[in-house]
Amino acid sequence: MSLSQFISAKKADVTAKRERRKEARPGELLDAALDLFVEKGFAATHAEEVAKRAGVSKGTLFLYFQTKEDLFKAVVRANISGRFQEWNDELAHYEGSTPALLRHFVTAWWERVGATRASGITKLMMSEARNFPELAAFYQREVVEPGQDLVRRILQRGVDRGEFRPMDTNQTVYCVLAPMIFLMIWKHSVGACVNSAHLLVPEDYLAAQMETLLHGVCLPQAAGAAPIPENKT
Amino acid sequence: MSLSQFISAKKADVTAKRERRKEARPGELLDAALDLFVEKGFAATHAEEVAKRAGVSKGTLFLYFQTKEDLFKAVVRANISGRFQEWNDELAHYEGSTPALLRHFVTAWWERVGATRASGITKLMMSEARNFPELAAFYQREVVEPGQDLVRRILQRGVDRGEFRPMDTNQTVYCVLAPMIFLMIWKHSVGACVNSAHLLVPEDYLAAQMETLLHGVCLPQAAGAAPIPENKT
Amino acid sequence: MSLSQFISAKKADVTAKRERRKEARPGELLDAALDLFVEKGFAATHAEEVAKRAGVSKGTLFLYFQTKEDLFKAVVRANISGRFQEWNDELAHYEGSTPALLRHFVTAWWERVGATRASGITKLMMSEARNFPELAAFYQREVVEPGQDLVRRILQRGVDRGEFRPMDTNQTVYCVLAPMIFLMIWKHSVGACVNSAHLLVPEDYLAAQMETLLHGVCLPQAAGAAPIPENKT
Amino acid sequence: MSLSQFISAKKADVTAKRERRKEARPGELLDAALDLFVEKGFAATHAEEVAKRAGVSKGTLFLYFQTKEDLFKAVVRANISGRFQEWNDELAHYEGSTPALLRHFVTAWWERVGATRASGITKLMMSEARNFPELAAFYQREVVEPGQDLVRRILQRGVDRGEFRPMDTNQTVYCVLAPMIFLMIWKHSVGACVNSAHLLVPEDYLAAQMETLLHGVCLPQAAGAAPIPENKT
DNA sequence: GATGAATGAGGATTCATTCAT
DNA sequence: CATGAATGAATCCTCATTCAT
Numbered sequence: 001m002s003l004s005q006f007i008s009a010k011k012a013d014v015t016a017k018r019e020r021r022k023e024a025r026p027g028e029l030l031d032a033a034l035d036l037f038v039e040k041g042f043a044a045t046h047a048e049e050v051a052k053r054a055g056v057s058k059g060t061l062f063l064y065f066q067t068k069e070d071l072f073k074a075v076v077r078a079n080i081s082g083r084f085q086e087w088n089d090e091l092a093h094y095e096g097s098t099p100a101l102l103r104h105f106v107t108a109w110w111e112r113v114g115a116t117r118a119s120g121i122t123k124l125m126m127s128e129a130r131n132f133p134e135l136a137a138f139y140q141r142e143v144v145e146p147g148q149d150l151v152r153r154i155l156q157r158g159v160d161r162g163e164f165r166p167m168d169t170n171q172t173v174y175c176v177l178a179p180m181i182f183l184m185i186w187k188h189s190v191g192a193c194v195n196s197a198h199l200l201v202p203e204d205y206l207a208a209q210m211e212t213l214l215h216g217v218c219l220p221q222a223a224g225a226a227p228i229p230e231n232k233t
Numbered sequence: 234m235s236l237s238q239f240i241s242a243k244k245a246d247v248t249a250k251r252e253r254r255k256e257a258r259p260g261e262l263l264d265a266a267l268d269l270f271v272e273k274g275f276a277a278t279h280a281e282e283v284a285k286r287a288g289v290s291k292g293t294l295f296l297y298f299q300t301k302e303d304l305f306k307a308v309v310r311a312n313i314s315g316r317f318q319e320w321n322d323e324l325a326h327y328e329g330s331t332p333a334l335l336r337h338f339v340t341a342w343w344e345r346v347g348a349t350r351a352s353g354i355t356k357l358m359m360s361e362a363r364n365f366p367e368l369a370a371f372y373q374r375e376v377v378e379p380g381q382d383l384v385r386r387i388l389q390r391g392v393d394r395g396e397f398r399p400m401d402t403n404q405t406v407y408c409v410l411a412p413m414i415f416l417m418i419w420k421h422s423v424g425a426c427v428n429s430a431h432l433l434v435p436e437d438y439l440a441a442q443m444e445t446l447l448h449g450v451c452l453p454q455a456a457g458a459a460p461i462p463e464n465k466t
Numbered sequence: 467m468s469l470s471q472f473i474s475a476k477k478a479d480v481t482a483k484r485e486r487r488k489e490a491r492p493g494e495l496l497d498a499a500l501d502l503f504v505e506k507g508f509a510a511t512h513a514e515e516v517a518k519r520a521g522v523s524k525g526t527l528f529l530y531f532q533t534k535e536d537l538f539k540a541v542v543r544a545n546i547s548g549r550f551q552e553w554n555d556e557l558a559h560y561e562g563s564t565p566a567l568l569r570h571f572v573t574a575w576w577e578r579v580g581a582t583r584a585s586g587i588t589k590l591m592m593s594e595a596r597n598f599p600e601l602a603a604f605y606q607r608e609v610v611e612p613g614q615d616l617v618r619r620i621l622q623r624g625v626d627r628g629e630f631r632p633m634d635t636n637q638t639v640y641c642v643l644a645p646m647i648f649l650m651i652w653k654h655s656v657g658a659c660v661n662s663a664h665l666l667v668p669e670d671y672l673a674a675q676m677e678t679l680l681h682g683v684c685l686p687q688a689a690g691a692a693p694i695p696e697n698k699t
Numbered sequence: 700m701s702l703s704q705f706i707s708a709k710k711a712d713v714t715a716k717r718e719r720r721k722e723a724r725p726g727e728l729l730d731a732a733l734d735l736f737v738e739k740g741f742a743a744t745h746a747e748e749v750a751k752r753a754g755v756s757k758g759t760l761f762l763y764f765q766t767k768e769d770l771f772k773a774v775v776r777a778n779i780s781g782r783f784q785e786w787n788d789e790l791a792h793y794e795g796s797t798p799a800l801l802r803h804f805v806t807a808w809w810e811r812v813g814a815t816r817a818s819g820i821t822k823l824m825m826s827e828a829r830n831f832p833e834l835a836a837f838y839q840r841e842v843v844e845p846g847q848d849l850v851r852r853i854l855q856r857g858v859d860r861g862e863f864r865p866m867d868t869n870q871t872v873y874c875v876l877a878p879m880i881f882l883m884i885w886k887h888s889v890g891a892c893v894n895s896a897h898l899l900v901p902e903d904y905l906a907a908q909m910e911t912l913l914h915g916v917c918l919p920q921a922a923g924a925a926p927i928p929e930n931k932t
Numbered sequence: 933g934a935t936g937a938a939t940g941a942g943g944a945t946t947c948a949t950t951c952a953t
Numbered sequence: 954c955a956t957g958a959a960t961g962a963a964t965c966c967t968c969a970t971t972c973a974t
Contacts, residue, residue, distance in 0.1 A: 039363070041276070041360075041364075043276050043277065044276055046963090048964085048965090057938065057939050058939085058966085059938065059939050060939075062965090062967080063937070066966095067966080123359070125422070126356075126419075126422040126423070127274060127360035127361075127422070128274065128360075129425070129426055130272060130274075130421075130425055131274060136422075136427060137427070140423070144427075171434065171438065174433055174438055175442060175445060178411065178412055178438075181418075182411040182412075182415045183411075185359050185418060186359075188363070189358070189362040189363065190358070190372070192362065193362055193366040193369045194369055194377075200407055205408075205411075209408060213445055215445075279947065279948085280948060280949080281948090289955080291948090291956080291957065292951085292954095293954085293955055293956075295949065295950080299949095300949085301948065507826075507830075509742045509743065510830075512943065513943075513945080522959075522960090523959065523960050524944090524945085524960085525946085525947085525958095525959065525961065526958075526960075528946080529958070529959075533945080534944070589825070592822075592825070592885075592889070594740065596738060596739060596887075596892050597739055599892055602889065606889070606893045610893075637899075637903055638907070640904055641908060644878060644885075644904075645877055647881055648877040651825050651880075651884060652825075654829070655824070656824070656828055656835060656839060656843065659835045659836070666870075670870050671877075674871065674874060675874060678911055678912050678914075679911055681911075681914060745967090746970085747968080755934080755935090756935045756936060757970090758970095758972085762934075
């Protein structure tokens, strides 16, 4: 190793160590923040506690996130918003039937969000939306609308390909999303502190929901469902 | 009337008025507190605001409820009364088809609970369950389990009468309840502070859910649904 | 004393004691605040210190003044703004010559503001104006503009009555006010911490300023001054 | 050129550059600090901002000045240089009338100090004198007293030459200096953040002040002013 | 010497709770 | 019983200063 190589290696090393730390910090803080936000809610989570759990001081937290709201937004972005790109890509390149796509989407969502700590964020937003209008707006913009949009496009794909019967996709979107939202809320509220005799089994519940949903919205030729009778109620 | 008579009459009058109010006080406070807890959550609801809305002073609130937590617990307990007896009776004497019964149950629920202030209690419990585990257990015992039981018996009636296909009623129960729970929470959180382009219309949503549900779980002869294909995903 | 008299007297007494306290409080707080604001500046004055000096707790201060800025505004109103009514009345009813009026105004100002603690407020505003734009605007609105207006009307009175030569009153206003402002600043800065050999004697300084000013602006017939020569500079 | 030669040449170059910068550093820092202290006051000026404006890091600032107070003191000291020598010389060799000398002095002061950044120092001292008594004394000694002395000698020259009426020069000195001081403070406080309808025009204000001053203090034969009437007030 | 990440004391403000009246 | 003035612990955020690199 030449001298200059040695010198620059040394410097690189020093810098690297620092930068590794600096780059790791936000992640560690987001991690700690997610835990605490989910556990205690936005208002009841104290900045100092987040910092302590991440192993740094209060001041350091505010070095990386200007306010507690910013921290929250960053948590949402890191855990949810970021996923939509991925899903949009999958949707664009999916080649199978739309019922299969919908099942895939729900399964993937469960694995990547529903079953993870990130699911707590949704419960959190439902609880605190009214007290933090700006956060609510942010969440609506970054999560709710992209999510509804994604589902709407899936449903429309089914209609366009003659797999689903014509429908008001704007309303049906809620039939797809509501079970997921319900699941996240349930898990982080009642589910977190009660041992019921008949526990909710998320995967079974989701599968059941999807099947009842599909047999209701599918045309006969697509998923084998019968035509909907006209004499409703 | 002598002076002393006048005085004691006046005093008696004042006392009577006071006692009347005194007995009404806790109810008025619980009423005010329910509204505020639902609207803003536990932490963000200020004792003074509750008192003001009930028309008394802050001091009086703490005369009836030692702490804010006590007030919260009293609010939840006071609002979870026995509506189940009523429904159990209706179920026992219902003579129509089970799909019609289920539709009736959901409609009645929306009218008697979902559309009323009582729906706020559910939102409240979902939001604060983790902070009040003791209350969550109470809620589970007094509300969740009786509710699940009721629905389970409706579903079982359908299976027994050959209207519904055989199913794991313990899981399907959630398919009936989840939309209701979702609706209550949505209404009191996102629904209260976001002007989305595509608002959720509760009645439409419930009707749609019920139809997709029925066409998924009903046997062909019962509600005209097609047989469920065996090749699930 | 009858019973009812006794009763209402007792009640009145109790209430009175309380109210007397409640009414005295803001004054005590304003008093303490004025001292501290003048001594340490707005930013460096701590709410807790103000409260302590007034003999109450931090919380009590915020019971009477929502923010530190509000406290400051109240201090200004109590010590300066309130004076303008009084001066405007005096101006309206003054019957002597305008030079005498101007001398009266300056003397009165010195006695009622310049020589009192209130003078510190002006120095304070000069120091902190740029950091607290809202306070600066408030001060401009409540003090500077009414003050300039008052002086302008005095000058105009002199011109109208043929005592002063015609002038741009908007600029001359500063010739009257500047010595006062200078005095307040000097007194609360250099003057507060230096023992100069040749101390500024405010009364002498003001008198000298007024005389030079008058002999400059007065028409010959009014105060015996000569016409201003045209070859300035 | 060998490798080692290249390295040491490079190093020498770097070192030279560094040393050049190193010597300039404190000056750049003082320069940046002056601007900020004048603009925002001592407390509201942040170390980091000073460093950034000087193009160095926060750490470097504290390398040259142990504390923010030290920096403040250095700023004041660095900006109070000997402009008095220059003026004393001008005074000694001036051959015109004393009124003309006084006008010259005021005009020169405005051009060389009042209109420049140096005026900020005065505002700074007035604002912070009470927090830095030691500096206030220094300022008194190095600036205030020499300045008063200079003016006093001008006035005395007028009296001695029969141009000015006899006076207490110690007090009249303030009549000359106060407008200047007022102007510097006004400009850096109210003047910087208020859009008044009638803005102060420094040059006009100074000219007007000087004329009223001269016509008040001058004997008739000196500047054409009328005799001062004896019937004051 | 120079850097900038990290620190933590400090300050304004809130609000559940107490208690003299 | 009822009141509401008073309290002070608790919380977010800032920023001078330090120190490992």
